Amino acid sequence: MSFRLGLVGKGDDAAFTLESLEEKKDIPQENILVIPKIDVKVKIIEGESQEALDQGAWRMPTTSTPDKGGNTVISAHRFKYLPPNNTTFYLLDKLNRGDRLFVYWQGKEYKYVVIESKVVEPTEISILDNTPDNRLTLFTCTPLFSTAKRLVVVSVLTKS
Numbered sequence: 731m732s733f734r735l736g737l738v739g740k741g742d743d744a745a746f747t748l749e750s751l752e753e754k755k756d757i758p759q760e761n762i763l764v765i766p767k768i769d770v771k772v773k774i775i776e777g778e779s780q781e782a783l784d785q786g787a788w789r790m791p792t793t794s795t796p797d798k799g800g801n802t803v804i805s806a807h808r809f810k811y812l813p814p815n816n817t818t819f820y821l822l823d824k825l826n827r828g829d830r831l832f833v834y835w836q837g838k839e840y841k842y843v844v845i846e847s848k849v850v851e852p853t854e855i856s857i858l859d860n861t862p863d864n865r866l867t868l869f870t871c872t873p874l875f876s877t878a879k880r881l882v883v884v885s886v887l888t889k890s
Contacts, residue, residue: 757839763787763804763868764832768821769814774804774833783807786817793858793867796833796840796887801861808870808881819870823847825883831866842866842885849879857882 761774773786782788787806794800806819813820825844833840842865849872850857857867857880864887872881 757837758834759837760834761789761836762834764834765825765829766832767829768824769816770819770821772806772817774835784810787819790858794860796835796864796866797838799864801859801865801867802833803858803867803869805869808872809874819868819881820874822868822870822881822883823872830888831868831885833866840866841888843888844883844885846882846884848882848884850882852877852880854880863887 761776762771763774764771775782775786775788776791777785777788778791780788783805784807787804789795790803790805793803796802806817808819808822810818825847827844827846829844831842831844833842857869866885866887868883868885869880871877872879
């Protein structure tokens with residue numbers, strides 16, 4: 731953890747303080763998904779229909795949210811705009827075990843680490859099931875330019 735030495739007050743009343751630099755981080759007030767390794771920074775859209783997918787990363791309406799725990803499931807287009815584009819999951823297949831993801835949800839930061847990547851059939855709806863652990867499941871179409879299968883990346887909440 732990084733700290734900054736600060737000075738409070740003047741003259742004889744002056745005192746030094748240690749401020750955590752991590753605590754001073756600006757947390758977005760919008761709901762946002764950030765995947766640094768593949769340069770994704772996309773707004774998380776709430777909606778009841780698949781049309782929400784055209785506006786950003788869509789949190790599947792029957793799944794949990796980061797603040798409630800369980801399985802938060804988010805889907806995004808793989809190829810909607812010419813790559814590179816930070817609002818699509820074009821490079822989602824480049825994520826590996828141990829890579830970090832961040833969700834900013836209702837003014838709070840949630841940090842996740844990737845534990846699994848797999849390809850499933852489009853009919854495999856078990857990826858939407860709730861889980862006892864706090865996890866983030868991302869999915870998109872695969873291979874590129876096809877809707878034949880689904881690429882799924884699973885990550886778990888971490889404290890660091």
